Amino acid sequence: MAEVNGCNIPEDRYYWPEKHVWVSVDDGGVATVGVTDVAQFLAKKIISALPKAAGRPTKKGRSLGTIESGKWVGPVTSPLTGEITETNPAMASDPSIINQDPYGDGWFVRIQPVDWKGESADLVTGPEGVQAYQAFLDEEGISCLD
Amino acid sequence: MDSTKSLRVIDFGRVSGLRSQTLWHAIAHGVSSGAPPTLSFMQPDESYVSIGYHRGIDELNPHNELPVYRRMVGGGPVYVDDGQYFFQIVVPLAMAPARRGDAIRTLLEPAVEAFNDVGISATLDARNEVVVGDRKICGHAAGQISGSVVVVGNLITRFDHLAAASIVRAPSEVAREEFLAQMRRYVLATPADSGLFLEAATRRYGERLGLGAEPGTLTDEERDQLDVFDTLFVDPEWVDGLSTHQNGMWRAKVKSGVWVGSATCDGHRVTASFHDDEIKEVRVEGPDGTFEEMDQLLAALAANPPI
Incomplete structure (x- = not known):
């Protein structure tokens, strides 16, 4: 687990830093998507999470659903094109699970991507990915320590 | 109009309840597509209920006969009528602080200054509630569209507490009475001239954003988007939205930190009003x-404030 400006950014995930979303892919090619520690920090206590339904198609850059914190509703941006195959049932009863464990139990949706190889090339991962995320956070003046 | 240096100001005047919601949603899409940051104003000419994007229609009084419109920003169900004069500030994502709470605060502060300019001694409290003393004077909601x-927020020139308390589903008349009592205690109308408020808010938002205010109108794209929202917002599927998860408890928020909760156990219903973590009334x-479970029920209510 790498720590960047006080935010946890694990090296084994793929990131879209500007959208604060992460992806991991299992052996079967299914992608799990969630919001990063940075996103949950910026949002503060998440009181509601509403993913789009399983079976719905999604496009890279479109909304996968929304989260609400303190009268604020904002989208979770899809990093991939494909079909939503599963949503996290735990979020319905306890959306704050996203705050508590954004990279684990707080995952948002699972997607069957149509072009993982192509679209993952636009994401960042590994030590270089963490560096790229840090560069974005520095540019935006974002720190999870404040 | 230079979209990088101008604050577009649109005074829509009196509009239908539907348009008082759909107009600014259309503007949000326009600003996303390159229209200038925009400050808009409007007054609904009818009463209706506005419900937050994530909230369940089952939170509303089943006897409610007012139109219901689901907005794409947060917060709970609220009663709206022509005693409320609305403003909306819409800016590109890059112009707002990344932290959600900071973004709301930054974009509410000019409104608070405008309230003061028209003689209302408003402040923004630590919970981002616009208050006079400890009484809420402005309903607001926010989001990324x-x-x-x-x-969005409002200048409440007249507030019908009874109507506002009537739109929510309450588990008993006692619970509704308590909610109404807390609303009367903590929600305050601040009569002021809406035209003067418009002028003051225009000046304050222009100063804060470093933009020159210029009167404007909707773009063609925004007019097209308005048609889309006019249709969507009356679609029963959109209005119905989700069902909520109440955990057997009823909660109704009066303002940030002040709420009424109610739950039953062993044939008893306990209704309590909370102010921060303190129980004010049971x-x-x-x-x-003897009702031995009351302490546990109160503790459970206190641990589950409304969202």
């Missing part, structure tokens, strides 16, 4: 005699 940030309905 497409690539823009929207904060009312028990049910058979006479």
Whole structure:
């Protein structure tokens, strides 16, 4: 687990830093998507999470659903094109699970991507990915320590 | 109009209840597509209920006969009528602080200054509630719509507490009475001239954003988007939205930190009003005699404030 400006950014995930979303892919090619520690920090206590339904198609850059914190509703941006195959049932009863464990139990949706190889090339991962995320956070003046 | 240096100001005047919601949603899409940051104003000419994007229609009084419109920003169900004069500030995502709470605060502060300019001694409290003393004077909600940030709020020139308390589903008349009592205590109308408020808010938002205010109108794209929202917002599927998860408890928020909760156990209903973490009032309905579970029920209510 790498720590960047006080935010946890694990090296084994793929990131879209500007959208604060992460992806991991299992052996079967299914992608799990969630919001990063940075996103949950910026949002503060998440009181509601509403993913789009399983079976719905999604496009890279479109909304996968929304989260609400303190009268604020904002989208979770899809990093991939494909079909939503599963949503996290735990979020319905306890959306704050996203705050508590954004990279684990707080995952948002699972997607069957149509072009993982192509679209993952636009994401960042590994030590270089963490560096790229840090560069974005520095540019935006974002720190999870404040 | 230079979209990088101008604050577009649109005074829509009196509009239908539907348009008082759909107009600024259309603007949010326009600003996302390159229209200038925009400050808009409007007054609904009819009463209706506005419900937050994530909230369940089952939170509303089943006897409610007012139109219901589901907005794409947060917060709970609220009663709206022509005693409320609305403003909306819409800016590109990049112009708002990344932290959600900071974004709301930054985009509410000019409104608070405008309230003061028209003689209302408003402040923004630590919970981002616009207050006079400890009484809420402005309902607000916020969110990211497409690539823009929207904060909406209102100048409440007249407030119908009874109507506002009537739109929510309440588990008993005692619970509704308590909610109404807390609303009367903590929600305050601040009569002021809406035209003067418009002028003051225009000046204050222009100063804060470093933009020159210029009167404007909707773009063609926004007019097209308005048609889309006019249709969507009356679609029963959109209005119905989700069902909520109440965990057997009823909660109704009066303002940030002040709420009324109610739950039942063993044939008794306990209704309590909370101010921050303190219990201010407890009312028990049910058979006479000892009710040993009341402490547990109050503790459970206190641990589950409304969202």
